[in-house]
Each structure stands twice: as C-alpha cells, then as structure tokens.
Amino acid sequence: xxxxxxxxxxxxxxxxxxxxxxxxxxxxxxxxxxxxxxxxxxxxxxxxxxxxxxxxxxxxxxxxxxxxxxxxxxxxxxxxxxxxxxxxxxxxxxxxxxxxxxxxxxxxxxxxxxxxxxxxxxxxxxxxxxxxxxxxxxxxxxxxxxxxxxxxxxxxxxxxxxxxxxxxxxxxxxxxxxxxxxxxxxxxxxxxxxxxxxxxxxxxxxxxxxxxxxxxxxxxxxxxxxxxxxxxxxxxxxxxxxxxxxxxxxxxxxxxxxxxxxxxxxxxxxxxxxxxxxxxxxxxxxxxxxxxxxxxxxxxxxxxxxxxxxxxxxxxxxxxxxxxxxxxxxxxxxxxxxxxxxxxxxxxxxxxxxxxxxxxxxxxxxxxxxxxxxxxxxxxxxxxxxxxxxxxxxxxxxxxxxxxxxxxxxxxxxxxxxxxxxxxxxxxxxxxxxxxxxxxxxxxxxxxxxxxxxxxxxxxxxxxxxxxxxxxxxxxxxxxxxxxxxxxx
Ligand SMILES: Cc1cc2nc3c(=O)[nH]c(=O)nc-3n(C[C@H](O)[C@H](O)[C@H](O)COP(=O)(O)OP(=O)(O)OC[C@H]3O[C@@H](n4cnc5c(N)ncnc54)[C@H](O)[C@@H]3O)c2cc1C
Numbered sequence: 001x002x003x004x005x006x007x008x009x010x011x012x013x014x015x016x017x018x019x020x021x022x023x024x025x026x027x028x029x030x031x032x033x034x035x036x037x038x039x040x041x042x043x044x045x046x047x048x049x050x051x052x053x054x055x056x057x058x059x060x061x062x063x064x065x066x067x068x069x070x071x072x073x074x075x076x077x078x079x080x081x082x083x084x085x086x087x088x089x090x091x092x093x094x095x096x097x098x099x100x101x102x103x104x105x106x107x108x109x110x111x112x113x114x115x116x117x118x119x120x121x122x123x124x125x126x127x128x129x130x131x132x133x134x135x136x137x138x139x140x141x142x143x144x145x146x147x148x149x150x151x152x153x154x155x156x157x158x159x160x161x162x163x164x165x166x167x168x169x170x171x172x173x174x175x176x177x178x179x180x181x182x183x184x185x186x187x188x189x190x191x192x193x194x195x196x197x198x199x200x201x202x203x204x205x206x207x208x209x210x211x212x213x214x215x216x217x218x219x220x221x222x223x224x225x226x227x228x229x230x231x232x233x234x235x236x237x238x239x240x241x242x243x244x245x246x247x248x249x250x251x252x253x254x255x256x257x258x259x260x261x262x263x264x265x266x267x268x269x270x271x272x273x274x275x276x277x278x279x280x281x282x283x284x285x286x287x288x289x290x291x292x293x294x295x296x297x298x299x300x301x302x303x304x305x306x307x308x309x310x311x312x313x314x315x316x317x318x319x320x321x322x323x324x325x326x327x328x329x330x331x332x333x334x335x336x337x338x339x340x341x342x343x344x345x346x347x348x349x350x351x352x353x354x355x356x357x358x359x360x361x362x363x364x365x366x367x368x369x370x371x372x373x374x375x376x377x378x379x380x381x382x383x384x385x386x387x388x389x390x391x392x393x394x395x396x397x398x399x400x401x402x403x404x405x406x407x408x409x410x411x412x413x414x415x416x417x418x419x420x421x422x423x424x425x426x427x428x429x430x431x432x433x434x435x436x437x438x439x440x441x442x443x444x445x446x447x448x449x450x451x452x453x454x455x456x457x458x459x460x461x462x463x464x465x466x467x468x469x470x471x472x473x474x475x476x477x478x479x480x481x482x483x484x485x486x487x488x489x
Pocket of ligand 1: 065107111167169173183238239484
C-alpha cells in the first residue's frame with residue numbers, strides 16, 4: 001500500500017486557514033422548542049440567579065467541544081442538591097419540556113446539544129465531595145465534582161489513593177459516568193464502567209435511585225449501575241457517584257519508542273500485554289500526529305509511528321518493566337527507546353502525547369475537531385489502522401491518528417472548518433467507513449466517546465435487535481421522552 005499517510009504530511013507545512021465557530025451571538029430557539037412559559041414561571045422564582053435565560057449562558061451550553069450544534073437550550077439551571085434536581089425533573093415532566101444534563105461540556109459527540117430546545121441542567125455547582133474512605137479505597141462525590149478536584153482533595157488528605165480514570169479534559173465525574181469515559185490509563189485501571197461502584201440518579205418520574213452500596217461486588221438484582229453508566233443523560237440525571245480509587249504508585253517511569261511501521265508498533269504492544277507487563281499507559285501516535293506535535297510544541301521526535309509507555313509500581317518494578325519493554329520493542333525493530341523516572345524528564349517524553357489534540361487543531365486555525373473513536377480486539381488493531389489509513393488517502397482534511405493502543409482504541413482527529421458542509425460530509429463518510437471496518441473486525445464504533453448525536457445511525461448496524469431492547473428500556477423509564485431527547489437512540 002506504500003505510505004498512504006505521505007500525502008497527509010503536506011498539510012503540516014501548508015499555510016493555516018481560518019474558520020469560524022458558527023455565530024451564536026443572536027441566540028434563537030430551535031423550531032422544535034416547546035412552550036417554555038409554564039416552566040419559567042415554576043422554576044425561575046425558586047432558583048433565582050441559578051436560573052438563566054441570558055444569551056451568554058444559553059450560548060455557552062449550546063454545544064460541547066465537537067462540531068455538533070450549536071443548538072441552545074431555552075434556559076440554564078444550576079441545582080446544588082439532589083432535592084433540587086428532583087424539582088427540576090418534576091417541572092420538566094409536568095410542562096413537557098426536554099431536559100439536557102450538562103457536566104463540563106468537554107464531550108465530543110454532541111450529547112449536550114439541545115436539539116429540541118428545553119432546559120439545560122448544569123451540575124457544576126453540585127461540587128461537594130460527600131465522603132472519602134481511604135482504607136476501603138472509595139469516594140462518593142456529587143456529579144459536578146471534576147476528576148482533578150477529587151484528586152487534589154485526595155492529595156490534601158495525604159491519602160495514598162487517587163482516582164485514575166483520565167480522559168484528558170478536567171471533566172465532571174457525573175459526565176464521565178454518563179459517557180463511561182476512559183482515556184490513557186484504562187489499560188491498567190479500567191474505564192468508568194470498572195470504576196463506578198454505584199450512582200445516585202433522579203429518574204424521569206422524579207424518583208431517586210441509588211443503584212448499589214459501596215461493596216466491591218454485588219449480584220443483587222439487575223445491574224442498574226451498568227445501565228446508567230454510559231446512558232448519556234437519556235435514562236436519568238446522575239446526582240452522585242461512588243468511585244473505586246486506586247493506590248498512588250510509589251514510582252512512575254515513562255518510555256518512548258519509534259517504529260518503522262504501525263504494524264511493528266502494534267506487534268510490540270501485543271507482546272508487552274501477553275508478557276503480563278502491568279503497563280499503566282500505552283499510547284500510539286502515527287507519524288502525521290508526531291509531525292503535528294513537533295510543530296505545535298517545538299519538539300524533535302523522529303517522524304515515525306511512536307508508542308508512549310508509562311509504568312507504575314515500586315522503584316524496582318518500574319525499572320524492571322521499562323527494561324522488559326525495551327527488550328520487546330528492540331525485537332520489533334524499535335529505535336530510539338528512551339525512558340525516564342525523573343518527573344520533569346517524564347513530562348518531556350510525554351509532552352507530544354499530551355499536546356496531541358490541540359496540535360491537530362493547530363494545523364488549521366479556527367478549526368473544530370471531528371473525532372472518530374473505533375475500538376477493536378487488540379490483535380485486529382494493525383489491520384484496523386491499515387484500513388483506516390487506506391480510507392484517508394485523498395482526504396482533503398489533515399487526518400492524524402493516535403490511540404489508546406493497549407485497549408485497541410484509536411482516533412482520527414479531523415480539524416474541520418465550522419460551517420463547511422462539504423468538508424463535514426467528506427469526513428463523515430470516511431468516519432462511517434472506518435466504523436464499518438471496526439465492526440467487521442469484531443469491534444465497536446465507539447470505544448469511549450459515546451453515541452451522542454453523531455453515531456446514532458451506526459447503532460442498528462452494531463446492535464441489530466438489541467436496539468429495540470434499548471428503545472423498550474428508554475420507553476419504560478422515560479415514556480414522555482423528556483431526558484436528553486434525540487441522543488443515542
Ligand atoms: C482534549 C480532550 C481529550 C479527551 N480525551 C478523552 C479520552 O481520552 N477518553 C474519553 O473517554 N473522553 C475524552 N474526552 C471527552 C470528554 O472529556 C469525556 O466524554 C467526558 O466524560 C465528558 O464529561 P463532561 O463532564 O464534560 O460531560 P458533558 O460534555 O457535559 O456531557 C456529556 C454527556 O453526558 C451527559 N451528562 C453530563 N452530566 C450528566 C449527569 N450528571 N447525569 C446524566 N447525564 C449527564 C450529557 O447530557 C451528555 O450527553 C476528551 C475531551 C477533550 C476536550
């Protein structure tokens with residue numbers, strides 16, 4: 001196939017282009033917006049300054065970081081307690097007004113876009129850490145607490161525990177539960193599905209449900225935690241989350257290694273996994289992404305597919321793990337293997353990975369990210385990436401690839417010009433074909449970002465008759481369809 005990404009590099013030196021994010025200064029209701037007067041009369045006096053119809057607030061809540069929308073809610077409300085969430089849900093049900101939960105708006109599939117207007121319920125003031133049990137290694141937080149806030153709190157307590165799921169953005173834990181987020185260290189610590197012990201949620205009928213206690217395991221009845229985690233605000237408003245914490249590693253080391261080909265990089269990764277090396281992070285950047293970050297962050301990484309590793313453990317364990325990975329990568333033709341335990345040096349090694357998303361947007365000034373998110377069994381990863389690279393030949397938008405390679409999850413980030421319908425149609429068609437390949441290889445259309453608005457048309461292809469079961473669940477739990485309508489199904 002030669003080098004299908006070769007043409008893509010021409011983008012790196014092309015002049016940056018400008019675009020706009022879409023004009024949201026004159027906020028207008030969507031044509032489908034419901035009559036809002038009853039809800040306004042009910043909630044505005046109760047919530048005072050925590051209820052807003054101001055254009056700036058509506059605009060701020062009209063979309064997430066994706067290309068979806070913007071479509072503003074008719075008002076935004078900031079509850080602080082579960083009781084207040086019940087009041088809001090009851091009012092929305094009574095007045096038949098859609099309700100869109102909002103965490104920090106960092107998601108990438110348009111889940112917070114108010115496609116049919118309605119009320120946005122912003123959880124950012126539900127920011128109380130309810131309880132921490134360091135010796136049980138769990139914590140309960142209100143939905144609006146962000147992961148960094150929780151980790152700062154745990155560090156201040158001098159507890160030897162931290163919350164490991166890291167989606168890159170400082171997202172709310174309620175939003176992370178709602179999207180079942182994961183990120184760079186899922187290969188060791190799992191995803192939100194693995195880390196959420198229970199949630200408290202307000203259901204569409206106004207009832208408050210706590211899905212489980214703090215026990216590490218339970219088989220008591222249907223698994224409502226699993227149902228609500230990843231439900232993207234369509235089945236209930238999550239008000240509290242109880243999380244499994246992890247022990248702070250005594251030592252951390254990081255390593256970086258370049259490879260001739262993506263195939264060699266993936267084979268090395270598989271050998272590391274099969275060898276039982278407890279890797280904490282394992283991230284792949286293709287050469288286009290490497291060139292983008294070199295340019296964006298002034299780095300000089302060799303222009304080749306590169307894997308970033310991180311090891312957690314005791315002082316001796318991280319050295320042992322780094323050396324073992326060094327031997328495996330050498331066996332696959334890995335070059336320029338560098339590793340470090342010193343924090344500053346580690347950060348320097350990982351900077352290229354951390355800057356990846358913004359480096360891609362930096363390729364085109366004013367662009368917004370269109371992100372694909374397929375995940376396949378790890379042994380199918382090389383094939384999935386090869387097919388993806390083939391699909392990218394001739395694409396008119398730069399298209400670097402990076403991925404959480406230890407999980408078989410990878411992304412193409414297209415920095416598209418907002419408002420350019422032809423460009424959007426082009427990357428959407430490519431994205432659909434990449435998703436088809438992933439499904440053919442036994443994978444999924446979304447490993448971590450969710451269905452939101454952007455992947456609904458793929459759900460049937462992925463789940464077949466299972467989609468009808470999902471519709472029945474939605475119908476049973478939210479018969480009036482007030483919770484985040486237009487998403488997932
Ligand atoms: C630079 C960058 C890197 C990222 N990397 C990753 C990554 O590696 N892995 C990953 O998984 N994600 C990643 N993301 C995406 C994003 O951070 C996650 O999807 C995150 O979980 C969203 O949380 P949020 O609080 O911003 O939710 P929002 O964007 O506010 O909402 C997301 C969805 O959840 C619903 N929701 C929010 N709060 C609640 C609630 N309390 N109850 C019910 N529903 C709710 C919303 O209605 C919406 O459907 C990245 C984002 C950025 C900007």
